[in-house]
Amino acid sequence: MHYLDTCDRYLSSFRNRPIHFLEIGIADGGSFAVWRPYFGPDATIYGIDRDEACRGKIESMGLNCHARIGSQDDATFLLGVVEDMGGIEIVIDDGSHIAEHQCATFRTLFPLLEDGGLYICEDLHSSYWPYFHGGHRRPGTFIELIKDMIDSIHAWHSPLTNDLTDMRLHEIVPAIHIHDSMVVIEKRPVRPPTNMTWPNPAGKTA
Numbered sequence: 001m002h003y004l005d006t007c008d009r010y011l012s013s014f015r016n017r018p019i020h021f022l023e024i025g026i027a028d029g030g031s032f033a034v035w036r037p038y039f040g041p042d043a044t045i046y047g048i049d050r051d052e053a054c055r056g057k058i059e060s061m062g063l064n065c066h067a068r069i070g071s072q073d074d075a076t077f078l079l080g081v082v083e084d085m086g087g088i089e090i091v092i093d094d095g096s097h098i099a100e101h102q103c104a105t106f107r108t109l110f111p112l113l114e115d116g117g118l119y120i121c122e123d124l125h126s127s128y129w130p131y132f133h134g135g136h137r138r139p140g141t142f143i144e145l146i147k148d149m150i151d152s153i154h155a156w157h158s159p160l161t162n163d164l165t166d167m168r169l170h171e172i173v174p175a176i177h178i179h180d181s182m183v184v185i186e187k188r189p190v191r192p193p194t195n196m197t198w199p200n201p202a203g204k205t206a
Contacts, residue, residue: 002179002180003122003181003182004034006179006182006184007092007120010118010120010177010184011038011090011118014039014043014089014090015038015039015040016039016040016042017039017040017042017043018042018043018044019039019042019043019044019089019090020043020044020046020085020086020087020088020089020090020114021035021039021043021044021045021046021088021089021090021092022046022047022048022081022082022085022088022090022091022092022109023035023045023046023047023048023091023092023094024047024048024072024091024092024093024094024095024105025047025048025049025072025093025094025095025096026047026048026049026054026058026067027049027051027054028054028057029047029054029057029058029061029065029067031047031094032045032047032058032061032063032065033061033063035065036063036064036065041064044085044086045063045064045065045066046065046066046067046068046081046084046085047065047066047067047068048067048068048069048070048072048077048078048081048095049067049069049095050069050070050071051069052069054067054069055067055069066084068080068081068084071101072093072095072096072101072104072105073100073101073104073105075104075108078105078108078109079108079112082109082112087114088109088112088113088114088117089113089114089116089117089118090117090118090119090120091105091109091110091113091117091118091119091120092120092121092122093105093106093119093120093121093122094122094123096132097123097126097132098126098132098133099126099127099132099133099134099138099140099141099142100133100140102121102141102142102145103140103141103142103145106119106121106142106145107167110167110185110187111167113187114187115187115188115189116187116188117186117187117188118184118185118186118187119184119185119187120182120183120184120185121142121182121183121185122181122182123181123182124142124143124146124181124182124183125180125181127141127142127143127144128141128143142183145163145164146176146178146183148162148163148164149164149169149173149176149185150176152164152165152167152169152170152173153169153170153173153174153176153190154170155168155169155170156170156192156193157193170190171189171190172187172188172189172190173185173186173187173190174186174188174190
């Protein structure tokens with residue numbers, strides 16, 4: 001129940017703007033009845049799902065939202081969806097919750113986000129459940145990927161190598177916000193950190 005309040009905290013600044021929004025995992029499209037009035041008429045709203053029946057359900061809602069049918073771990077499919085959308089500022093992954101799918105989707109879509117965009121992954125508790133290929137501290141879950149992200153954004157300060165090193169996240173991720181079962185990852189250029197100097201009472205600089 002806390003998802004809507006958490007999303008509003010980060011998404012409210014995108015309302016009534018011509019943004020491009022993608023939700024992964026749309027089922028019968030019920031969430032679009034929330035997102036369309038929330039973001040307003042100028043937003044481009046797409047969703048993806050593996051169930052072909054979703055397409056007809058979305059179209060019948062008359063909300064000017066769009067469904068694409070395919071798998072979230074298919075990079076070629078995802079690239080085509082973003083091309084159809086004309087860009088992307090916001091991703092919400094509420095798809096299969098399978099660890100490998102979540103990680104593959106992030107790797108494909110995060111580099112495509114516009115500066116100032118947000119990447120949200122929901123239901124992170126699935127990272128602890130074997131049914132979704134999860135487990136406490138099991139390598140390859142999205143929770144473990146987030147831990148690598150935390151290391152990665154500190155690469156300015158210490159050499160490191162992990163599965164995300166090639167993405168150079170320290171240059172494009174200013175903040176990672178972790179909530180119960182949800183993470184919000186910001187994207188925008190990050191300047192190299194600098195140290196400030198100032199006089200101290202002893203007349204020296206620190």
